[in-house]
Amino acid sequence: MLDVRLSNNPVWHKCNLLAFNPSIPQSLIYCLTLIRRLLIKLSTMNVLLIEINPFIQTSTPISLGYIAAYLNANGFNTRILVIGQNTSISCAELHKLITEFQPALVGFSAYQRIMLYVKGLAGFIKKINNNIKTIIGGPQTTFMPAAAFADLDNIDYISRGSGERTMLHIARAIENNTPFSDLLGVSYKDSAGSVFDTQPLESFTDLDQYPSAYLNDVFDYSNMSEAIMLTSRGCPHNCIYCYTPNAFGHKITFHSVDRVIEEIKWISKKGVKKLWFADPNISFKPKRVIELLDRIIAEDLKMEIWMQTRADLVSTELMQKMKQAGVSTIAFGLESASEKVLEKLDKKISLDKIAEAIRLAQRQDIEVELFTIFGLPYETFEDAVKTLEFVKKNKVKIMGNTNSQQMQIYFGTHMAKHYKDYNIRPLNNDRPAYLSIGSQYETDCMKSKDMHKIQELWKANSLDGGKRIVS
Amino acid sequence: MTTIAIQKIYIILSKPDKTDFIRLSRFLQSAFYHVNMTSSLYLITENLSESMPQIREIHKEIGRFLSEHLFARLYVHYVHPVNSLDIEDVKSCYQHIKQAAVKFDQEGYMHQEMPRLMLLPVIAPENKLDNKSDNKPDNKTKPSSLKPLLEELKNSFLLSSLYLNRAASDLAQNKEIQRVTEKFYFSPDDSRKMPDILCNLFCHDILDDSLDKLTSDSLDMSEQCPASIVVSIQEGTIYKCIDAFRKKISFANIDEINDRDDFTSIYNESGESKIDCLKCRERVADSFADLPMPQDIREETGALLCHFGTLRQDNEDYSQAVEKYKKSLKLSPVEEAGHIYFRLAVCYTMTDLYDQALKAFSSCELIYNKQYYFHFYKGLCYFGKGDYNGAIEEFSDALRLKPNKEDMIRILIYKGTCFNNIGDYEQAVVALEKAGEKAGRVKEIYNALGFSYFQLKNYDKSIENLTTAVEIDPYSALDYASLGSNYREKGDFDMAIVMYEKALTLDPDMILARENLERLKKKT
Incomplete structure (x- = not known):
């Protein structure tokens, strides 16, 4: 676990599976989410989701929030790190974060103008622990050519489309020590460096099937x-x-x-x-x-x-x-x-x-x-x-x-x-x-x-x- | 172990020798690991040409760091003087300096984004005329010679700033210079010493940070400014902030730092900064108040000083608040002046400087004369001056403007007291009874009413009110003595003696009660 100081850092959006508040409104949707969470076997695997954009102030990372809520609801322990213009974080702090949280999978929001920064962070993380798997997702990646792997040494997966279900497949594959089996909705580069495309993965047509990032307290409201x-x-x-x-x-x-x-x-x-x-x-x-x-x-x-x-x-x-x-x-x-x-x-x-x-x-x-x-x-x-x-x-x-x-x-x-x-x-x-x-x-x-x-x-x-x- | 993210590193370069290079490289390797993902490096030198060997070493470390950490961004500021005689040398230095950025410019172009390494000259133009009797040429930097340099730098994507002391401050008004200058730094003194220039640059950053806070949601001015360190290569010392640098309280020696972990542990062992950040921010804003800065920055600084005034006022440090407001008035736009005058007037009122307060109130009358509290504070001034008729007029105006209930009670009590003081006890009773109706059981009202009714010789009403007063506060010797006087006037000497004795039990030093008691005892 991270120490108290890091947990309180505003750049963190803490996702703690057991920290739900029983006094919250008991709507049907929410109850179902809670029941589902409690029934699911908790994983020991940690997932880190990162959004970096040094050119703008940080904002609520809603897309990562959806993924975090979905992974958490399926038993994983997910955290979100947002790095913006107003974020204070050094290499030393980032190193401490990775070594203490020990994510098995790190996902990055990818946009055109921040690709260099995503590449840099992925490289930094892999240098700390080359076993950590990395994935990029978001608007830049749905139609990004698989040839991009040639320029993305430290990226293992490229997500194609809505990330929730894709990420769950990957997280489960990694947890089962078969990181490149039964994948859908991604392109990936295996250990030998060969690139593969998988079948697309349909998103839910009823968006309510995705657990809510808000109702599940994925975000830290104190700084929102x-x-x-x-x-x-x-x-x-x-x-x-x-x-x-x-x-x-x-x-x-x-x-x-x-x-x-x-x-x-x-x-x-x-x-x-x-x-x-x-x-x-x-x-x-x-x-x-x-x-x-x-x-x-x-x-x-x-x-x-x-x-x-x-x-x-x-x-x-x-x-x-x-x-x-x-x-x-x-x-x-x-x-x-x-x-x-x-x-x-x-x-x-x-x-x-x-x-x-x-x-x-x-x-x-x-x-x-x-x-x-x-x-x-x-x-x-x-x-x-x-x-x-x-x-x-x-x-x-x-x-x-x-x-x-x-x-x-x-x-x-x-x-x-x-x-x-x-x-x-x-x-x-x-x-x-x-x-x-x-x-x-x-x-x-x-x-x-x-x-x-x-x-x-x-x-x-x-x-x-x-x-x-x-x- | 707590980690840090240093936002700014200020380095005073020295005349280089080879051992410096090794120390400097080792230090930078450690320090860069602890800088924020976007950070600034200020290299301050008396002579750019002479410092080029050191700068080249620094560039090597920068290149290494940025190449290994593709998410890091660095703004490097080269701070140095320039005079008309060395402009060509400076141009030539920047041709070399620019080479450090080529790789990152290409990378930025490729990624359709700002380069991760930005090189930013900060030029301090020489403005002193040499003594002509020495037959030395005039090396004052004129706009005509400065402009081509700035233009050439701009064309090479080196966006320059100017560091101007008082004598050179007129350069900031020159339209041609403005066009090719990114930012102006103003110095409150004429010192050309590097530590002084560094202090002034740092102060500019503190001012900018304070102004940012002023416009953001986080208004906590006691918060430390972004983590920075100051390094003197010559002395080999490292400081946590500008206050520590000024006081020569270093937290480490460059030679102690051999790797990344050393930096963290030494930084942490040195403990939290003992600096009073609020005072530091205040001092900085004060020091900028007299500088010939552009109008918009002057106005923003005026707003900042006003904010510091309110902080002082909230802490009841009225004299300091007055100082801040006075400075703020000099800088702020006309439309803000009324509000500052009002705050200033309140502070004067609270420090019993009634004439100054009334003068300040008159400067904001147009904006505030529809506000009841404006008339209340003015009334307080007249009250303090002993001009009770003036005070009554203001308190009446305040009451007409429908104050909230609590304030109405206060105003009525003051008004009643004014009437008591001018001997109009009937009017006093009217005001105080009204206050009593609104307030419920407030001791001061019954005490004052006791006085008014006593003066009107209505001893029963006076006793009734004073009895309520001592019910509320059974330890009020004064009210018991007043009760004694009422019973005495009614001829009930036994009760009068009881009351005077009670008063003396509570306050044995009450001379009036003792004298009255003795006189009554003699009578009976």
Whole structure:
């Protein structure tokens, strides 16, 4: 066990199997989770999940939280380590942590811009104990080519898709001393260095089957200023620059409203007063989101809420409810204010519709954020300027999420597969196989210097110096 | 064993000799293992060219560390003077320095992210004119010669900062210089000694950290600043923070540290820092108050000083609070001044400096005159000055503005006491009875009412109130003596004697009670 000092370190999110509080609300979901936990044979195996991003402040690692809750519910002892800009941790501390906790499996959240750091940490851990198995998962890995293993010496597995069930298979395989048997949903490199792909692993279509990270106290609430929740996963749309539709097979799956409300009540009890709904499309089923908002209002769950949704899914009624339920900020995906570009992106939304959604929100005194990107195919410099002008004209504050960013061509997007069709020229073809094109490209309409120029223009109009960090 | 994550290492380089290289490398190997994943290294030298051999050794260690730990990031600051005569030398040094970053620049480009090694010059321009009688050339660094250097560095992705003493502070106003400068450091003195420059840089970091705290949720200013160490190569000594460095309290000698574990054990054995961090932060903010910094930083420092004022005020250290507020006023924007004046006025009130308090209150009248507590505090000032009519006016204004119940009782008691003091006992009774209705059993109200009714010769009401007062506080000698006087005036000398005796039992030194008792005993 770790000593008290480390356990109290805010970078730790402690997952202690036996530390549940019997006085918590006895909802059916929660009871079932507890019963399942108590029936399951406890494992002695430890799993460490790491999220590192030295460029942003730490936030609630909701995806790792799901995995931790799932592994814990199946008898493993899981901890989460989050390393952000505000985290204080040295090599010596990390060494102490690994030698004391002795994880048999370490999982990393992998994103394009932090791959180097993930590689570094995996190498460091393997140097301490080469028997520790390492896995990377997350948006970067679902469609990462297996050839990436050649550049990832210290990574044993690449997870493909939702991580809960994949991680359980791997953890059980490691526990049984057969680390490369009966695996699904991964690519792996065996002891001899040979690379194998396994069959995909279906995720649960009913998200309530995943134990809750919140209700199972995976997180340390003492340092949580804002909770992040995913009430749904996936997106049925076809935006060519977006990873989500392909990653979830153009399907969208949901948690029940009961489960979401139970979680909100729980975090509210723990003193968390800010809530970030990270669903790409929370209002995809308008009836469901209205029910959710009604329940928040009826239960008097006073939260400051952030949401994002498509602009064509909102109405006056919905906005009024959002306001009443505590939604302080709503974000819409504008991407571009050039009709020509929107059409090419297959965004299927008009600028009028977006302007109307903005007005609906503003009338309710809800802050609006607009996600925009430049460097889109067929977008000229003038088109990109139009986007900035649209944001200004509609009186949306240029700061935080509204600061624009260059399009990132990630693995798994339609764009990554078909970039040549859009006359996109990658600038660096020598990049490691674990990296996608990202922002290193030019289009036939915009050169690097144009991209830089438009970025500077946004920066000059920004209220916070253009501080928006891309993953 | 407790481990640490050092955020910043400050090293004063010396004139190098070969033994230094070995010590330095050994030390850095150990220290880097204990630095935070993102950390800063400040290399401070009187002469960049002369220090290049040492810097090259340091680069070797940096390269080794970063190559072995792909998750580590390092900002290296090169702090050194420059004058118009050595600008070319400095440029040439940076061409060599830049080589250390090439590998990491490529790595950053490949990974589409900021390089893990950032090289950041901190240039202290020479600004003293040499004595012309020595026939030495003028080596003052002029903007025209500084700008090309900064520009060239910027073009090589070496983002420079300037360290400016008072005489050179006007450089910060130069638009051309601003364009090519990442940050300005300001020095409160003209010292060019490396330890002094180091102290000032460290103080800037403390100021930045305090300002960060001010805007974050964590407002605990007594918290230690990010873990840092200061190293003097020449003396071979290592210090835990700038206060320890100033006081020459080192926690280790470089030669003692032979491996990573040595560092931890020696650091831990040296115990917790005995430094009073709150005072240190305060002192730093104070020292920056007079510096010619940009307006935004001046205003932020003003807010910080105001915060320190409130901390002092909360601890009832009003004189120190006054000092902080006065400094804060000089730096803060006009729209904040009213709020600071109000706090200042309250502190003056609490230290009985009523005239200064009233002057400060008048400076925030526009903002606060709709607040009952503003009039209450003003009333207190008049009360303290003995201007009871002025006080009554303010207390009446305060009551009109509907204070909360507890404050209303306080204000009514003060108001009643003012009326008592000017001899308007009927009005005093009105105010005090109202206070009594709201407050329930508060001794001070019954005591004051006893006095008012006594003066109005309504001895029965006076006795009634004073009896309640002694029920609440059976040890109040004064109230028993007052009861004695009431019975005396009513002609009930036996009861009067009983009361005076009770008063004297509780306070044998009460002269008034003794004299009255003796007079009554003679009468009876």
